[in-house]
Amino acid sequence: MQEMAAIAKKYPVEFDQSQAVVQDFLSLGQALNVASADQRLLVLIAGPKGRIEAAREATRPAINHEDHLGRFHVDFETGDEWTKAISGAKSNQGILFVKAGEFGLSGRVLQQLPLDASCSEIHSALTQANETFMATTEQKQYQSHIRKGHRLGIEYESVIPYGEDRDGDGEIDQKRRRRTRR
Amino acid sequence: MPKLREQFLCLFMMLAAALAEAAGPGIRGAESKVEPGQVGIDWYTTWDTGLAEAKRSGRPIMFMAAATQCSGVSGVF
Numbered sequence: 001m002q003e004m005a006a007i008a009k010k011y012p013v014e015f016d017q018s019q020a021v022v023q024d025f026l027s028l029g030q031a032l033n034v035a036s037a038d039q040r041l042l043v044l045i046a047g048p049k050g051r052i053e054a055a056r057e058a059t060r061p062a063i064n065h066e067d068h069l070g071r072f073h074v075d076f077e078t079g080d081e082w083t084k085a086i087s088g089a090k091s092n093q094g095i096l097f098v099k100a101g102e103f104g105l106s107g108r109v110l111q112q113l114p115l116d117a118s119c120s121e122i123h124s125a126l127t128q129a130n131e132t133f134m135a136t137t138e139q140k141q142y143q144s145h146i147r148k149g150h151r152l153g154i155e156y157e158s159v160i161p162y163g164e165d166r167d168g169d170g171e172i173d174q175k176r177r178r179r180t181r182r
Numbered sequence: 183m184p185k186l187r188e189q190f191l192c193l194f195m196m197l198a199a200a201l202a203e204a205a206g207p208g209i210r211g212a213e214s215k216v217e218p219g220q221v222g223i224d225w226y227t228t229w230d231t232g233l234a235e236a237k238r239s240g241r242p243i244m245f246m247a248a249a250t251q252c253s254g255v256s257g258v259f
Contacts, residue, residue, distance in 0.1 A: 015240060021234045024228055071220065071221055133219045134219035
């Protein structure tokens with residue numbers, strides 16, 4: 001932390017936090033996974049492309065409010081594909097406050113606002129939804145959580161194949177090679 | 183943490199994530215140091231958004247990349 005603080009001192013800047021670019025993910029699957037692991041609510045902003053681009057700008061002040069920074073993850077989605085993983089949505093577009101499932105493979109809507117909700121409405125909904133989330137979410141014990149995932153056969157497909165090139169042949173070895181007993 | 187967050191732009195490239203190990207803020211095996219819904223690091227999770235914000239705000243990027251293979255590295259997951 002001290003080293004980070006020393007580096008940061010070299011870059012004294014002033015900027016408007018309320019207009020910061022809003023976070024996005026490469027996919028809903030990734031967003032659910034990270035929200036589940038970080039134990040944060042996922043703010044899913046879904047709708048047609050044109051309206052989503054407008055929402056990226058319009059939601060900045062609410063999402064970047066100091067009360068909410070670092071408490072949520074945010075994902076923007078176009079189309080209807082997201083509805084396969086998310087239950088409880090009232091319609092296929094809007095600002096949805098989603099609680100990710102235990103293993104981040106699905107999600108459930110706690111609250112939903114229209115895409116054109118005002119910043120003050122979003123601000124209040126973020127506060128309310130997070131209070132519900134905190135009151136109903138048990139803190140994860142990562143070791144037992146991972147063990148349970150392995151036991152249940154939970155798989156997460158990512159862009160990088162699982163494993164390492166342990167023998168240096170240029171191919172990813174999926175599993176640790178077992179030593180042969182002699 | 184909040185002060186550093188203001189000065190740094192934190193970009194976490196989720197190159198891969200296993201189960202829900204990804205971005206777990208503590209050492210593997212431990213419980214998270216951050217309780218559900220409490221303030222953690224305000225990450226950017228794509229290069230495009232992180233770079234856009236770095237240019238806008240003039241802040242340096244603290245870049246972190248990790249893959250499922252890193253699950254045994256203390257402090258990463």
